[in-house]
Amino acid sequence: MAKLLDKQRYKCALGAMQTVQAITRAIPVLHSGPGCAQKLSDTTGSSGYFSPNIFPCTSINEKDVVFGGVKKLETTIENALKVIDADLYVVLTGCIPEIVGDDTGEVVSRFENAEKPVIYASTAGFKGNNYIGHEQVIDAIIDQYLEKSEEREKGLVNIWADVPYQDLFWLGNIRELEKLISEIGLTPNTIFGYNRGINQINKIPKAEFNLLVSPWVSLSNMKKMEKKLGIPYLHYPTLPIGAFETSKFLREVGKFAGIDQEKVENVINDHENYYYYLIERYADLFLENRVINKQFSVVADAQYALGITKFLANDLGLVPAKQFVVDDTPKQYREAISEEFKKLNYGLEAEAVFETDSYKIHEQIKEHDYHGYPLILGSYYEKELTESLKGNYLNIAWPVQDKVVLDDFYAGYTGGIRLIEDIYTVAVQRFN
């Protein structure tokens, strides 16, 4: 029977156009119906040199369904190369051309000798959501653009994290991860955001290893790079938020990279000293048990559900209720992620629920006894619900309506402090 999905929290695979957009001077060329880019674009920082309103698009219609749209695709790519000054052209296919069987790969192969690289990713909506689409785009870069390098740059590390734009804090998070990695003496290389583009992509094959900070997104990309480019990878499933996880993260990366332990410990020490100085100053606020909620739930993609659960339990000593993972995590990753939720300090364990239907999530939140009013960190969909439960609410996951984030972040030591600020700003408003 057909199912109706209430308030979904991701987009179709073509949403990966935002992944392309996050690479400076890379442009998506859409082989899709008119309006797809419009529907998929957010107003959250997606304007600029290229924006969804000017993405070249074949705007296929009924005629192309009947007679095929390959001719239109060819002229669209041809003219995009002529009129748009970009470094990388990524053709993305929507549902319609995939259904009617347009051979996009063949058309794109005709541009093999074009002045600029043209690659393509099959991002039909029925193949998955934009988390999968993001992987497809990175796969396309690996398969169709990158070549294995014999040369290796000492200490160079490619960092991969969650999906740009889908993750509100993508830019700040990845910059903070870069900063932490360079502090322990490594050279980070990332491809998203300001000043990161084709040059950084070209450097990927020279890296000593790939560092993936995500529960599951891009894991398949890491495996692909290991096979094709011979780059080993370190998979760190938890986005490090706050002192406990970030120190653990740095130790693990340091060990993997073979960095002198003392050097890593010194970096950790400096950060922790400052972190706990701040915590200590506000200890009276944190210890005042009327201020903050006893139990919390996170309703977000695997990255934030896991990262924030660990942070709130390990660093702030809150008790986790059910945690909801809403990114339609592929089944093969679920068990490992559920296990991660059980690795909390103080013998605590959290139950992870993989659910995409907001109605069911909301019902479970309503049923649960939070021993007082709940703390809900989720998308905008949880606002009304939390209000009805008289709880505290913070918007941390897509869709985001009541928060503007330019380059704020929750990753690292500083990110943990930012999250504390955000949560307690909400909490103290209750009394003032």
Place this chain on the structure above:
Amino acid sequence: MSYKIAVASSDGQQIDETFGSAKRFIIYEVTDGIYKRLEERNFREEETDNNGVSAADGCNSSVSCKNEGGCAGGTGGGCGGAGKASAKAELVSDCRCIVCKKIGFHIQKQLERKAISAFDVACPVEEALEKISHYFTRIDNHESLRVQK
């Protein structure tokens, strides 16, 4: 269930006429996915003139505009052109789609309002009819257009 397809072809073999230049349409009838030639419909310029709408007297004469309905409705695009095109659209108004080499934007919109699809392709008539009848058959039977690779 049957429906009609109007084809703009000068020789009956190739789709070689634009909607605007076509003097006649060959009408095919498709029944249960099988098409056969039904008739030819010729378009006579004077028909439009008799209706009183032409570039010369169209807009100046309020009567003729009202008769036509196009100008008064404010559809724009020039009275003469729109009037002529409307008459031509009228000629194929019982068809499900029309196939021609090229078609203008405005007339395509007019056809859309009558729920007539326009396919602008340059290929043999046979090929177009095969593809279109295949498409409509799938649509009508609620079958997927998905190509099994």
